[in-house]
Amino acid sequence: MKECLFLLLILNVEITWSANCIYASPSGSDASGNGSLDQPYKTIWTSITSASHTSFTTVCLLPGEYSGINNTNWIIDWSIIPSLTIEGVQQETTSEVIISGKSNAPLESITSEGSDVSFNGIVFKNIKLNLKAIDVALINCTFTGAHSMEQGESLLNASALEIAGRVLLQDTKFVNNSGFDAVVQSTTRKRGGISIQGCQFQGNMGCQQIITSDYYIGIFSSLFESNQLNSNDAPIQSNHMEIVGSTFILNNMTNAPSLIQSNYLNISDSSFSCNAIDGHTSATPFYQIDALNFQNISIDSKCPIHCSNGQYSSEVFQRCRSCIGNTYAPSPNASQCIACPINSIAHASYDCHACPPGSESSETSCVECPIGFISSPAGCTACPEGTTTSQSGSTSCVSSFPKGAIIAIVIVVVVVVIAGASIGVYFYWRRKNLPKRQKYFREEDL
Numbered sequence: 001m002k003e004c005l006f007l008l009l010i011l012n013v014e015i016t017w018s019a020n021c022i023y024a025s026p027s028g029s030d031a032s033g034n035g036s037l038d039q040p041y042k043t044i045w046t047s048i049t050s051a052s053h054t055s056f057t058t059v060c061l062l063p064g065e066y067s068g069i070n071n072t073n074w075i076i077d078w079s080i081i082p083s084l085t086i087e088g089v090q091q092e093t094t095s096e097v098i099i100s101g102k103s104n105a106p107l108e109s110i111t112s113e114g115s116d117v118s119f120n121g122i123v124f125k126n127i128k129l130n131l132k133a134i135d136v137a138l139i140n141c142t143f144t145g146a147h148s149m150e151q152g153e154s155l156l157n158a159s160a161l162e163i164a165g166r167v168l169l170q171d172t173k174f175v176n177n178s179g180f181d182a183v184v185q186s187t188t189r190k191r192g193g194i195s196i197q198g199c200q201f202q203g204n205m206g207c208q209q210i211i212t213s214d215y216y217i218g219i220f221s222s223l224f225e226s227n228q229l230n231s232n233d234a235p236i237q238s239n240h241m242e243i244v245g246s247t248f249i250l251n252n253m254t255n256a257p258s259l260i261q262s263n264y265l266n267i268s269d270s271s272f273s274c275n276a277i278d279g280h281t282s283a284t285p286f287y288q289i290d291a292l293n294f295q296n297i298s299i300d301s302k303c304p305i306h307c308s309n310g311q312y313s314s315e316v317f318q319r320c321r322s323c324i325g326n327t328y329a330p331s332p333n334a335s336q337c338i339a340c341p342i343n344s345i346a347h348a349s350y351d352c353h354a355c356p357p358g359s360e361s362s363e364t365s366c367v368e369c370p371i372g373f374i375s376s377p378a379g380c381t382a383c384p385e386g387t388t389t390s391q392s393g394s395t396s397c398v399s400s401f402p403k404g405a406i407i408a409i410v411i412v413v414v415v416v417v418i419a420g421a422s423i424g425v426y427f428y429w430r431r432k433n434l435p436k437r438q439k440y441f442r443e444e445d446l
Contacts, residue, residue, distance in 0.1 A: 022041070022059050024047040025040040025064060058084075060087050061089060065099075077115055084118070088121030103126055107148065107150075114133060116135045127143075138156075138168070154183070158184070174200070178205045178348070182209040186214075197221060205227070206230065209231055211238075226252075229252070230253075235260075242265075242266045245268075254277075267295075273300040309332055313333070323346065323350075326363055330350055342379055343379060357375055360380045387400055
């Protein structure tokens with residue numbers, strides 16, 4: 001208990017933002033800007049490198065969307081900038097400061113290799129963060145709309161490199177992200193840990209874990225709601241854990257042993273409602289705990305079953321079942337699964353993806369149309385008579401005669417035409433000239 005209280009003290013820190021900003025704006029210029037409020041740079045990386053090799057750097061982002069080259073996929077390390085703060089500037093307008101990556105593509109990233117990093121007031125869309133530092137802080141940020149396309153990927157991977165390194169998440173939201181091994185993964189050494197204060201984890205789907213840390217997690221005044229998780233491990237897992245004043249409601253887990261797994265857990269003033277494991281809300285939220293200290297907590301399992309996207313339940317209080325085959329459930333609490341449209345396949349049981357051109361859906365996968373068939377809205381259809389395709393997966397028909405045969409036919413036709421023309425010329429010449437010869441010989445005879 002003393003150890004957890006000590007960790008709470010060292011993690012409950014406040015960040016003071018520097019007034020000496022290097023400014024950037026989507027309407028600025030990297031060529032003519034100087035980083036001032038009146039002449040901001042255009043991109044984040046130009047703003048960072050303009051102050052490289054200084055001890056502390058603060059980049060202030062004016063409202064707007066930052067995407068593309070020099071705004072994402074950049075890496076800093078301690079040899080360039082030991083400590084970096086990126087702050088979204090709050091102006092009178094309601095515009096947000098957004099750093100965004102491409103949609104429907106592998107996630108773009110922001111990486112720190114040893115530099116202490118702080119973000120304040122930033123919305124991250126389709127962006128993952130890989131941060132290795134002594135201290136990492138994200139305050140009043142939002143992560144939303146990110147979908148993982150790679151195995152073993154985390155939305156936020158924050159690692160404290162020193163023994164007492166700290167990772168702080170304060171007033172930060174993780175909303176509607178999908179497919180990650182872990183939404184937040186933290187690696188800290190002994191006496192370090194991750195502190196989550198006033199954060200929200202809502203509507204994250206198809207992820208294996210919400211938060212995982214190898215040593216300590218502190219969760220304070222935070223909300224975990226309507227997350228759909230699929231893993232053999234508990235969604236929230238650490239060796240030491242402290243939970244105070246937090247709410248866990250309508251989270252749905254598949255295959256997990258419990259919602260929370262920790263060897264040493266201190267929990268107080270928190271509530272657990274309608275959290276289901278394999279469709280059963282009566283399951284305990286705790287698992288594999290050697291030392292459990294709790295005070296003023298409530299666990300409510302007497303509530304209607306809550307099925308997440310990709311699942312259905314025909315009756316209240318019945319267990320949730322996953323959609324199978326080429327069917328899906330696009331919204332929670334579905335009473336039945338819906339068949340995907342023709343030429344599309346189910347994706348993670350909660351969405352349908354169209355098959356690529358030249359293919360059609362077959363149960364749970366897209367298959368190429370065979371030779372002689374092309375794709376159409378109704379599936380693979382046969383080519384018209386006299387036509388075919390050159391290979392499987394084609395989108396258009398061609399003549400069924402091989403090119404060699406066509407060339408041979410053309411040559412024969414040309415030869416016949418030439419021969420016919422030659423014969424015609426010969427007979428024409430003969431008609432014109434033979435009578436004259438006959439007349440000439442008769443005159444000679446006389």
